[in-house]
Structure formats: structure tokens, C-alpha cells
Amino acid sequence: MIERMPAGPLSDQRLAAAAAKLPTGPRIFQQLSAAIKNPDISTGEIVALVRTDPTLSAKILRIANSAAFSRGEPLGTLDQAIDRIGFSQVNQLVGGVVSSQLFTSGLPVYGVSGDELWEHSLTAASALSLLAEVAGEDARNGYTLGLLRPIGRLLLQRLALEQLCAPFSGRLATSQLVEAWELNTFGATHAQILERLFRSWEFAPSLLNPLRYHMTPAEDPERSRMTALLHVAGWITSELGRGLSIEREAWHLDDAILLQAGLAADIPHQVLDQTRRSAERLQGMLKAA
Numbered sequence: 395m396i397e398r399m400p401a402g403p404l405s406d407q408r409l410a411a412a413a414a415k416l417p418t419g420p421r422i423f424q425q426l427s428a429a430i431k432n433p434d435i436s437t438g439e440i441v442a443l444v445r446t447d448p449t450l451s452a453k454i455l456r457i458a459n460s461a462a463f464s465r466g467e468p469l470g471t472l473d474q475a476i477d478r479i480g481f482s483q484v485n486q487l488v489g490g491v492v493s494s495q496l497f498t499s500g501l502p503v504y505g506v507s508g509d510e511l512w513e514h515s516l517t518a519a520s521a522l523s524l525l526a527e528v529a530g531e532d533a534r535n536g537y538t539l540g541l542l543r544p545i546g547r548l549l550l551q552r553l554a555l556e557q558l559c560a561p562f563s564g565r566l567a568t569s570q571l572v573e574a575w576e577l578n579t580f581g582a583t584h585a586q587i588l589e590r591l592f593r594s595w596e597f598a599p600s601l602l603n604p605l606r607y608h609m610t611p612a613e614d615p616e617r618s619r620m621t622a623l624l625h626v627a628g629w630i631t632s633e634l635g636r637g638l639s640i641e642r643e644a645w646h647l648d649d650a651i652l653l654q655a656g657l658a659a660d661i662p663h664q665v666l667d668q669t670r671r672s673a674e675r676l677q678g679m680l681k682a683a
Contacts, residue, residue, distance in 0.1 A: 401581035404553075406590075412552045413591055418447050419492035420542060424595060426488055427534050430481050440481060441472050444488065453491045454484065456683035485534060489541045490516060490680045501547055503554040504572070504640050505565035513677065515541050517636040520672040522627035524665050529656040531620055539604060539620070540627050544638075546588030546605075553580050569609065569644035585609060609644055611654055622655035626662050634670050 426443050429435050445451050451472050458475030459468050469475050476484050493515040500508035519540035526536030554563065559579065566572045573583045582590075589606040600620070607614035608624035629645035631637050637645070652659055 401577075401579055404581040404587070408553070409549070409587065409590060410594070412549045413594070415552060416545075416548075417492070417495045419450060419488075419495050420545065421595060422447055422450065423485075423489050423492045423542075424538065424597060427485055427538055430485050430534065435481070437473055437476055440476055440484065444476070444484075445472060449495070450488065450491055453680075453683060454479070454487060457487055457679055460679065460682045462679045462682065486519075486537065486676060487679065489519065489537060490676050493519075493541050494680060496548060497544060501544075501551045501564075502561040503551050503559050503564045504547065504638075505562045506547075506638055506640065510638065511544055513673075514631060514636050514638055515544055516677055517634060517669060517673040518543060518627050518631045520676065521630040521665065521669040522624060524668055524672065525623045525627055525630075525655070525657070525661070526620070528661055528665070529619060529623055531623065535598070535601060535620065536623065536627075539601060539624055543588065543605070543608075543624070545591060546584035546586075549587050549591065550576060550580055550584055565640060569641045572640045573609075611651055617654055619654065619656050622651050623657075625651055626655050626657065630662055630666055630669055633666060634673075636673070 422443055426440065429439060429443060444454060455469065455472055455475045457463065458478050463478055465478070469478060479487065494512055497511040497515060498508045500506050500511050519537045522536035522540035523533045524536075527533040550564075557579070563579075564572055564575050566575055573585075576583045580587075585606050585608065589602050592605055593602055600618070603614050603616050603618050604621040604624050607618075607621050608628070611617075611622040611625045614621040625645065626647065628637070628641070629647055632642070632645050647659075647662060649659075652662075
């Protein structure tokens with residue numbers, strides 16, 4: 395048996411080539427999230443962003459005409475749909491649609507199904523949005539981080555296909571072993587890939603360290619609150635049965651993480667049921683349309 399040599403560092407060119415094959419949705423979602431922070435934003439500006447992706451536009455229009463929002467006469471335009479749903483809710487729904495587009499095929503190399511990945515994404519986004527609000531951080535940033543965190547492994551899945559990695563190659567006993575496999579196979583871990591991708595997409599610099607260090611918040615040189623909050627969101631998602639099987643033992647709560655997150659010890663437990671309800675409501679609206 396020939397032993398595989400460790401991979402060299404993943405080049406920017408190879409990462410860019412893999413990222414170029416992603417749907418346009420994540421970039422639109424990022425631009426929408428940033429735009430909505432402007433208190434003077436108009437419906438027309440929001441419509442212009444959403445309309446750049448026809449599939450996304452059609453889905454939002456169907457959601458606005460679904461039982462969750464319907465108020466009599468059906469709507470025929472995206473402008474009417476966004477006015478009915480509201481800017482904040484549109485941002486969440488666009489994110490949910492984007493995640494369904496991204497994660498539908500799952501991560502075969504990790505043995506993670508599309509449904510598992512999508513439910514995980516929505517639950518983590520709901521958890522981090524709630525936690526961020528409690529901790530005085532930007533809830534929209536929290537929603538974005540929780541929702542798009544699996545993209546790092548989605549890109550590694552694409553590279554795994556190129557390298558003819560067998561299904562379940564990356565489904566190992568612990569998250570540490572999974573990350574070691576990623577580094578050995580691709581020259582980067584999923585967290586490093588995600589941080590580099592968000593940097594190339596010009597996400598806010600304050601979001602980059604949480605992406606890289608969320609599995610081990612104490613290693614964040616800036617000791618960012620959002621880094622620890624993303625870790626706590628991982629714990630909540632796992633407690634609700636929506637964690638990824640390859641990260642089963644990765645999440646924990648201790649005094650240091652709670653202190654870094656700016657949370658009292660009882661808050662993660664209090665947020666559990668809120669997260670479940672929020673994620674189930676969002677998933678229900680998306681499935682109904």
C-alpha cells in the first residue's frame with residue numbers, strides 16, 4: 395500500500411476555482427445583510443439585490459404568497475413580496491433559501507446528508523442570532539456566521555471530488571481527527587478555508603477570527619466575543635440534535651468560554667427552546683414555499 399504524502403498548502407488559485415463553482419446566493423446574502431443595516435435603505439434597493447438571482451426571487455415571492463404571510467389577494471411582484479415580509483424577515487428567509495441551495499447535496503466525503511447539513515445550518519444561525527442579541531453583538535452577523543459556517547467543508551467536498559476521495563473518507567471518530575485528515579489531504583482545515591473565503595468576499599474583518607477560531611475560542615488572539623458565541627451556538631445546535639456527526643464531541647461550555655462570550659451560565663440553556671422554535675418556524679416557511 396502506497397502511503398499518501400501530506401498535501402502542501404492550498405493555493406489561492408485552487409481555492410478561488412472551487413469557490414467560483416458556488417451559487418451566487420452567498421454573495422447576495424452578504425450584500426443584503428450589509429445593506430439592511432442602513433436605516434435609509436429602500437425597498438427598491440433590496441429588490442435590486444434579490445432580483446440578481448432569479449431562483450431566489452421566485453422563492454421569496456412564493457414565500458410571501460404562502461400561508462405564513464398571505465393576506466388575501468396573491469402578490470405578483472417582488473416589491474410587494476418584500477414589503478409584505480419586511481426587511482429583517484427577508485434577510486432571514488434569503489439566508490435560508492441560500493443555505494438550501496448550497497447544502498442540498500450534503501457532504502458525502504464526511505458522510506453528512508443534505509438534510510442534516512441544512513437543518514444544522516438553520517439551527518446554528520438561529521442560535522447565534524439569539525445569543526448575539528443577548529450579548530450585545532450584531533444579531534445579523536450572528537445569523538450569517540451560523541448559516542454559512544459549513545461552506546468551508548462544502549469547498550473541501552468539491553476538492554475531494556477532484557482528488558477522487560472515497561465517500562466517508564473524512565468521517566472519523568473525533569473532530570480533531572477530522573481536521574487532521576483535512577490538513578493532510580487538502581493542505582487546510584475547513585475553518586482556515588472559510589476564513590480565507592470570507593476574506594476574499596470582503597466580509598467585515600471582525601468576522602474573520604470567529605470563523606478561524608470558533609472550535610477553540612481561547613486560541614483567538616483577539617479573544618473576540620463572537621468567536622466564543624459561535625462556539626456556544628455549536629453547543630446549542632448539538633444539544634438540539636442538529637449538530638454534525640463529525641463534530642459530536644467538539645462543543646463544550648466552561649467558565650472561560652462563557653466569560654469570553656459575555657454570557658451568564660444559564661443563558662445557553664435558556665436559549666435552547668427559543669432556538670428550536672425559531673429554526674423550526676424558518677424551516678417550515680421555506681418548505682411550504
